[in-house]
Every structure is written in C-alpha cells, then in structure tokens.
Amino acid sequence: MERREFIKLSLSAAGGLTLGFYLPAARPAAAASTRFAPNAWLRVDPDNRITFICPQNEMGQDVHTSLAVLIAEELGVPVASLVIVQAPANPAYKNAMLGGQLTGGSTSVRHAWLPLRQAGAAARGLFIAAAAKTWQADAASLSADGGHVMGPGGKRLSYGALAATAATLPAPALDKVRLKAPAAFTQIGKAGQKRLDTPAKLRGERLFGIDAKQPGMVHAALAQCPVIGGTVVSFDDSKARAMPGVRAVINLVDGVAVVADHFWTAKKARDTLEVKWLVGAAGSVSSESVSRALELGTGKAAPIARENGDVAAGLKQASKTLEARYELPMLAHAALEPMNCLALVANGACDIWTSTQFPEGAQAAAAARSGVKPEAVRIHPQFIGGGFGRRLETDAIGQAAAIAKALPGVPVKLIWTREDDTTHDFYRPASLHTLEGGLDKEGKLIALHHRMVSPSVTERAFPPFVQEGLDPFMTEGAANLTYAVPHFRTSVLIQDTGVRVGYWRSVSHALNAFAFESFMDELAEAAGKDPVAFRLALLGSQPRQRAVLTKVAEMAGWSGPASRDRALGVASMECYGTHVATVAEVSRQGDNLRCGRIWVAVDPGIAVRPDQVQAQIVSGVITGLTGALKNRITIRDGRVQETNFHQFEPLRMAQAPRIDVAIVASGDEPGGMGEVGTPLVAPALANAVARLTGKRVRSLPFSAAGVGFV
Amino acid sequence: MIELKINGASRRVDADGDTPLLWVLRDHLDLVGTKFGCGMALCGACTVHVDGQPVRSCVTPVAAAAGKSVTTIEGLDGRVGKAVRQAWEAVDVPQCGYCQPGQMMSASALLSRTPKPTDTQVTEAMNGNICRCGTYDRIRRAIGDASRILEG
Numbered sequence: 001m002e003r004r005e006f007i008k009l010s011l012s013a014a015g016g017l018t019l020g021f022y023l024p025a026a027r028p029a030a031a032a033s034t035r036f037a038p039n040a041w042l043r044v045d046p047d048n049r050i051t052f053i054c055p056q057n058e059m060g061q062d063v064h065t066s067l068a069v070l071i072a073e074e075l076g077v078p079v080a081s082l083v084i085v086q087a088p089a090n091p092a093y094k095n096a097m098l099g100g101q102l103t104g105g106s107t108s109v110r111h112a113w114l115p116l117r118q119a120g121a122a123a124r125g126l127f128i129a130a131a132a133k134t135w136q137a138d139a140a141s142l143s144a145d146g147g148h149v150m151g152p153g154g155k156r157l158s159y160g161a162l163a164a165t166a167a168t169l170p171a172p173a174l175d176k177v178r179l180k181a182p183a184a185f186t187q188i189g190k191a192g193q194k195r196l197d198t199p200a201k202l203r204g205e206r207l208f209g210i211d212a213k214q215p216g217m218v219h220a221a222l223a224q225c226p227v228i229g230g231t232v233v234s235f236d237d238s239k240a241r242a243m244p245g246v247r248a249v250i251n252l253v254d255g256v257a258v259v260a261d262h263f264w265t266a267k268k269a270r271d272t273l274e275v276k277w278l279v280g281a282a283g284s285v286s287s288e289s290v291s292r293a294l295e296l297g298t299g300k301a302a303p304i305a306r307e308n309g310d311v312a313a314g315l316k317q318a319s320k321t322l323e324a325r326y327e328l329p330m331l332a333h334a335a336l337e338p339m340n341c342l343a344l345v346a347n348g349a350c351d352i353w354t355s356t357q358f359p360e361g362a363q364a365a366a367a368a369r370s371g372v373k374p375e376a377v378r379i380h381p382q383f384i385g386g387g388f389g390r391r392l393e394t395d396a397i398g399q400a401a402a403i404a405k406a407l408p409g410v411p412v413k414l415i416w417t418r419e420d421d422t423t424h425d426f427y428r429p430a431s432l433h434t435l436e437g438g439l440d441k442e443g444k445l446i447a448l449h450h451r452m453v454s455p456s457v458t459e460r461a462f463p464p465f466v467q468e469g470l471d472p473f474m475t476e477g478a479a480n481l482t483y484a485v486p487h488f489r490t491s492v493l494i495q496d497t498g499v500r501v502g503y504w505r506s507v508s509h510a511l512n513a514f515a516f517e518s519f520m521d522e523l524a525e526a527a528g529k530d531p532v533a534f535r536l537a538l539l540g541s542q543p544r545q546r547a548v549l550t551k552v553a554e555m556a557g558w559s560g561p562a563s564r565d566r567a568l569g570v571a572s573m574e575c576y577g578t579h580v581a582t583v584a585e586v587s588r589q590g591d592n593l594r595c596g597r598i599w600v601a602v603d604p605g606i607a608v609r610p611d612q613v614q615a616q617i618v619s620g621v622i623t624g625l626t627g628a629l630k631n632r633i634t635i636r637d638g639r640v641q642e643t644n645f646h647q648f649e650p651l652r653m654a655q656a657p658r659i660d661v662a663i664v665a666s667g668d669e670p671g672g673m674g675e676v677g678t679p680l681v682a683p684a685l686a687n688a689v690a691r692l693t694g695k696r697v698r699s700l701p702f703s704a705a706g707v708g709f710v
Numbered sequence: 711m712i713e714l715k716i717n718g719a720s721r722r723v724d725a726d727g728d729t730p731l732l733w734v735l736r737d738h739l740d741l742v743g744t745k746f747g748c749g750m751a752l753c754g755a756c757t758v759h760v761d762g763q764p765v766r767s768c769v770t771p772v773a774a775a776a777g778k779s780v781t782t783i784e785g786l787d788g789r790v791g792k793a794v795r796q797a798w799e800a801v802d803v804p805q806c807g808y809c810q811p812g813q814m815m816s817a818s819a820l821l822s823r824t825p826k827p828t829d830t831q832v833t834e835a836m837n838g839n840i841c842r843c844g845t846y847d848r849i850r851r852a853i854g855d856a857s858r859i860l861e862g
Contacts, residue, residue: 199799
C-alpha cells in the first residue's frame with residue numbers, strides 16, 4: 001500500500017468527515033511487508049461533534065482520555081470537547097504492537113503515539129485546506145485552533161461546517177503531515193487535566209459489562225467443575241427446575257447453567273444442582289505437584305534468551321561466587337467485577353455485551369460456541385471493572401454464547417460469583433529461578449547466570465509467539481537486564497504444571513524482577529557494598545536507569561545500614577520501555593513488620609498525562625503489595641482452595657503505604673505505564689526485610705516465609 | 711410484595727424476602743450503580759445507606775430493608791453527598807471505577823456522622839471497601855477535601 005493511502009477519507013452518513021488512519025506495524029518484519037492495520041477512527045459531524053472511536057479498552061488505566069489527548073493535541077481542539085466511543089470488534093482496530101485487537105502489554109499509548117497524532121494533524125490540515133478552498137485563500141495564510149479555522153479579515157469557520165468540504169479533498173501523505181514539536185504541546189504532558197470518564201463513574205451510571213441490559217433479558221448462573229477443565233457426566237436438576245422463576249437448565253459440557261428471571265434465583269437454583277463430573281488427570285494436581293514439576297525443570301536444558309561473554313568461564317574466574325533460588329506462587333487476578341457476559345443469539349447473528357480486553361478473541365469465542373459465523377458476531381465492549389490480564393481470556397464469553405444459543409431470541413446475562421471467579425481463574429504462573437553470580441576481587445559483578453522455570457501462558461493463548469521454545473512473555477525482566485555484566489546468560493524453560501495459567505499485570509517482569517533484584521542485594525552484601533552503589537556501578541551505559549535509581553535514592557533519603565527499627569530496600573529495572581526504580585521502607589511493629597512508605601522514580605520518556613502516570617504507578621504498587629504480602633493460590637486434589645476475599649485478600653486502605661512518585665521524563669517517546677509500578681515492590685520489600693531482620697525471603701508470599709506484615 | 715423506600719420514592723417489588731437487597735436493586739429496580747463484588751460483605755462494593763447507616767447490601771435480605779429508607783449511589787445527594795461527589799471529581803479518584811459507588815457511600819456515611827474525621831477514623835470507616843486499582847491515597851485526599859467543603 002502506498003503511504004499516501006494510509007489516510008482514507010469518506011463522508012459519514014451524517015454528511016461529516018470520517019477519517020480512518022492506519023498504523024504501520026511496529027515490528028520490523030511486518031513493517032517491511034505491505035500489511036498495514038487500520039487502527040482507529042475520528043468522526044467530525046456537521047454539528048461540530050467530534051467523535052473519537054477508541055480502539056483500546058478502558059479498564060481504569062485512562063486509555064480513553066490518554067489516547068484522545070494525542071489526537072486532540074494535533075487536531076487543535078480541547079480533549080474535553082471530544083466524544084469518546086468504544087470501538088467494536090473489527091480488524092480496523094488491531095493493536096499493531098501485539099498483532100490483534102487487544103489491550104495489554106502496556107502498549108496502548110506506545111503504539112498509538114505516532115498514528116493518532118498524525119491522524120489529528122492530517123485532519124487539521126484538511127480543515128485548513130477546506131477553508132482555503134471555501135474562501136479561495138492561500139492555505140498558508142490560515143490557522144486552526146479550538147475547532148475553528150481562522151482566515152484574514154476575521155474569517156472563521158468551524159470544523160463541523162468544513163467537514164463536508166474536507167471530505168472531498170485528497171488525502172494527505174503521512175510524511176507530509178507536520179507534527180507539533182513537543183515544546184509546542186498545550187495538552188500532552190500537561191498537569192491538571194481531568195479524566196473524561198470520571199463524572200459518569202461517580203453517578204453510578206450503566207457502564208460495566210455486569211450492568212449491561214437488553215429488553216427481555218434473563219439471568220444465568222453456572223455450576224462449573226471444582227477441578228478446572230472437568231466436564232459434565234450427568235446431573236440432577238429436579239430441585240432447580242421446581243423453583244419459581246427458573247426458565248431453563250442447560251448442559252454446557254464445561255458446566256451446567258441455570259437460567260432464571262433474576263440472578264439471585266438462578267444462583268440459588270444453581271446451588272441445588274447435583275452434578276457428576278469427569279475430572280481426569282487434573283484432579284491430581286496440587287501445590288506440591290506444581291513445585292515438583294518446576295524442580296524437575298531446573299535440571300533440564302533450557303533455551304537461552306540472552307547471552308554475552310562466557311558465563312561458565314566468568315564464574316570460574318570469580319574470586320567469590322554465590323548461588324540462590326527464588327520461588328513465586330500462583331496468584332489470582334481478583335478483578336472486582338466478576339466475570340460476566342450478556343449474549344443474544346437471534347436471526348443468525350450473535351451480540352455480546354461484555355467487559356473485555358480482547359474484543360477479537362471475544363468474537364472468536366462467541367462464534368465458536370454460538371454456531372454463528374465470526375463476521376456475524378457483534379462485540380459491544382463495556383467499561384472493565386478490573387482487568388489485570390484476566391479479561392484477555394474469553395471463557396465466560398463463550399459460556400454465555402453457548403447459553404444464548406440454547407435460548408434463541410432471548411438475551412441472557414451470565415454472572416460468575418466471586419467463588420466461581422477465584423476458583424476458575426487463569427492463574428499467574430508459579431516460577432522457580434536459580435541464580436549464580438561471580439564477583440571479582442574488587443567486589444564487582446563479572447558473571448551472572450539466571451535460569452527460570454515456569455509454565456507458559458503464550459503457548460496456550462498465542463502459540464505462534466513461542467519460537468524455538470522461547471516465550472517472549474517469559475523473558476521480560478530477564479533478557480532486558482540493564483546491568484552491564486561481562487559474562488551473562490539467562491535461560492527460560494517452559495514447564496507445564498497442569499495448572500491453567502494467564503497473563504497477570506506485568507507478566508514475567510514481576511517474576512524475574514523478584515529473582516534478579518533480590519539477588520543483586522545478596523551480591524552487594526557479599527561484596528560488602530551498598531546496594532544502590534553496587535547497582536550504579538553496573539549502569540555506566542544506562543543513563544536513564546542510573547537517573548531513576550539516583551533519583552529514588554535521593555527521594556527516600558537513602559543512606560548506609562539500617563537502624564534497629566527501620567530499613568530501606570531498593571530495586572531497579574527497565575519495564576515496557578520505561579525505566580523505574582523503587583525504594584520500600586520496612587519498620588518493626590511489635591512482632592510484625594509494616595511497609596509505611598514506598599518511593600518510585602520513573603522515566604516513561606514522555607508522560608502523556610502526568611497525573612495518570614502517577615495514578616498508574618500508585619496502582620501498580622498496590623497490586624505489587626497484594627501479590628507479595630500474603631496472597632497465593634493453593635491447589636489440593638486439583639481444586640483451588642481459596643474462594644473469596646477472606647482467603648485471597650486484596651490490599652486494604654489500612655495497609656496501603658504512603659507512595660511518592662517522581663516522574664523523570666527524559667525523552668520524546670512514551671514508554672509503557674499500566675504495569676510498570678508492580679514488579680519492583682516484592683524485591684524492594686524483600687531487600688528491606690533482609691536489611692532490617694537479617695532474614696532473606698526467597699519465596700513469596702512473605703507470610704508463608706514467616707514474615708508477617710500489618 | 712415488599713414495600714421499599716428507595717432514594718426517596720416508594721417502590722414495590724415482587725421478590726422473596728431472603729433475596730439480598732443488592733440483587734433487588736440491580737435486577738428488579740434497575741439501579742445498577744450498586745455493585746456486586748464478593749457476596750460476603752468482604753469488599754464493600756455493594757454499600758448503600760439504610761436509614762443513613764452504611765450497609766452491605768449483598769448480605770442484607772430485602773425483607774430487612776422493608777419500610778426503611780434506602781439510599782443508593784444514584785440517590786446520593788444532599789450536602790454531604792454533593793461534597794463527596796465534588797471532591798471525588800476534583801481529585802479524579804476513580805481508575806476503573808467499579809468500587810467507587812461503594813467507596814462514596816461509605817465516605818458519605820462517615821462524613822455525616824463525623825464531619826472532621828481523623829486519619830484513623832477514615833481508615834476504620836473505609837477499610838471494608840476494597841479498591842483493586844489501589845486508589846486509597848486519592849480516596850483519603852478526597853475525604854479530606856469533602857470535609858473542608860462541608861466546613862464551608
């Protein structure tokens with residue numbers, strides 16, 4: 001496709017200008033081909049309404065406003081004047097960094113950064129050209145701002161008034177589109193701008209998937225096998241069918257659904273079902289068998305994700321060597337909005353209203369289980385009440401479609417209970433890490449060998465991404481190590497554990513960072529060096545990483561050894577193109593410990609919406625604490641033992657530390673943000689605990705290692 | 711038939727008396743601002759006011775609310791409710807926003823009985839409300855701001 005074809009124009013039904021814009025794929029291999037994915041749409045109506053159809057899903061990360069501000073900045077309108085509409089499932093809205101229509105991997109702002117600004121600038125140029133044509137004036141003598149084009153002699157036309165003319169003009173070539181210099185930005189990077197979605201969220205409006213409603217809607221609850229993957233052999237539904245308000249009982253094979261006039265009736269009736277399940281091999285999985293599988297994996301040859309120097313020789317040369325193993329537990333996503341989906345199958349089509357991070361996958365899942373062709377499945381993505389990676393999965397969507405298939409013409413809303421949600425998650429994989437390090441006579445790190453063993457999410461979810469045994473979403477946090485170590489090797493072994501696993505906020509960054517950044521402190525101690533100084537000495541070629549580490553040390557008042565009652569711990573990494581460093585404060589509180597403060601310095605390149613960068617970092621830190629202090633998923637006889645928030649308890653206000661965030665923006669391109677705050681919390685805490693108590697926690701959660709936090 | 715007073719209006723619902731108030735609000739009365747999170751009074755997403763007291767509607771049988779005055783997020787109004795909403799908006803508290811109706815109901819109940827809460831009182835009143843996005847610092851700030859608004 002010719003570059004000038006990137007931007008296509010058409011008249012919208014209302015006579016306005018619709019501007020579709022295309023995003024060159026970010027991956028070099030794809031960029032070399034002629035495949036370019038259309039990414040999002042801007043619509044300007046004659047009544048001056050400017051609609052931004054947002055390709056990414058809003059789950060609290062501010063993606064609606066953050067992407068809208070990119071287009072608004074170049075279009076020359078205040079972002080608050082845009083109407084934001086959520087895009088349906090359509091190939092036009094693929095995320096080019098991920099190759100599908102999904103929201104994840106902290107990619108939204110990164111992949112939209114150039115094309116959305118180009119789209120805004122292209123549209124602005126077209127409005128100027130349209131005004132020039134209207135006024136028979138030289139375009140160079142015109143300017144545009146605030147949704148109007150201004151000309152000599154006080155001439156002024158709104159974008160809406162110019163839309164029809166603009167739509168008839170030739171599309172500009174992308175390389176002819178002039179973007180603002182960052183210094184000229186009036187909205188991007190500016191403090192004090194509000195989220196556009198806040199007011200609706202404060203009025204209790206119908207926003208989330210669980211709130212979706214259609215005329216004649218009925219409600220469903222689902223009995224699922226306590227062992228994930230188990231199937232229905234037979235069931236007795238006589239009690240359920242006898243309950244007033246129950247409409248149907250449907251065998252889905254992976255569960256038995258009860259459909260009723262109201263959810264509570266469906267749930268009560270569901271609880272009376274007596275189901276015989278076929279469990280299979282999964283029924284023998286336990287937390288112990290998971291650990292044993294990982295242990296077995298440590299002995300196997302593993303693909304190398306990154307290597308420089310000769311790590312075996314380096315370790316031999318070292319005057320001091322150290323070895324340690326770190327283990328991370330399985331975790332649930334525990335999004336506050338439980339899994340749910342409203343589905344309608346009628347007249348050969350299927351409509352799905354749901355909160356999803358993956359509209360394209362939702363479409364495929366609904367098609368597979370409704371028997372409707374994918375192109376006849378319409379996805380209506382709703383606001384997400386917590387994603388964290390759980391809503392990249394489409395299990396509940398497929399189930400709702402299967403129920404709706406059995407009740408053609410009737411909209412049916414499936415809601416999982418909290419217990420369903422906790423016991424039927426796609427869990428963050430457990431992982432086992434072995435690290436060996438070698439120090440020279442001066443105590444400098446010269447050799448570092450890391451081996452990770454863990455199940456792969458990607459192997460199940462997106463198999464083509466696994467190449468030569470390497471899952472790119474398992475090497476994050478290891479292959480991108482920022483320290484210059486002359487002899488370095490990291491290998492990652494995919495080891496199935498029989499547990500269904502899923503992407504969990506920050507994915508393998510959180511696993512690998514716990515191992516690497518804990519070990520860095522152990523090495524520093526062995527070298528007799530200060531943990532910050534030890535790290536800085538290895539960051540000579542990483543000015544951005546050095547800057548955030550230096551900054552966070554300064555913020556936290558980093559100084560020598562711990563006092564008897566209080567210690568600081570540090571951790572540092574590159575994560576989704578963003579550089580981040582974290583310090584945690586741990587103090588004694590009776591027999592327990594308390595994390596009272598956390599400091600984070602972050603370099604996202606450019607902070608598109610600084611207030612929301614701060615919000616995302618704070619959010620990521622709280623997620624990190626939820627995943628580190630006391631939670632884990634345990635399995636006995638294939639059954640997840642934790643059911644509700646009394647056993648898997650998200651961090652509450654009483655345990656939330658004061659969190660200080662410094663943004664040290666160093667460039668003109670944004671890095672990822674939604675997951676960056678999470679991975680360094682556990683290692684920074686472990687390092688603080690070790691400095692305070694002498695006890696090195698190498699296995700999470702802290703509570704299971706006998707370290708209690710209040 | 712159960713007679714309820716919801717957000718100042720009389721409503722009659724045909725539901726079993728043991729049906730949780732939460733599901734009567736959401737399914738029978740189409741007031742979906744009150745959220746389902748856990749069903750065990752562990753997360754606070756379903757918090758409403760019954761006769762001015764914060765109550766977890768997921769474990770409150772609708773029969774227990776009969777004849778009492780129920781306020782949901784949709785009806786959160788008055789001096790305190792307005793101050794809370796104003797502060798929440800100014801601080802841009804929500805991320806995903808799913809827990810926020812419950813947070814605001816708990817906060818407004820706190821401010822109604824304790825217009826100038828201490829940090830400890832805020833923690834005690836809000837600790838039953840889980841926010842998985844981790845907006846606790848902004849919630850605390852917004853409660854402080856609302857308290858100052860109420861002071862005039």
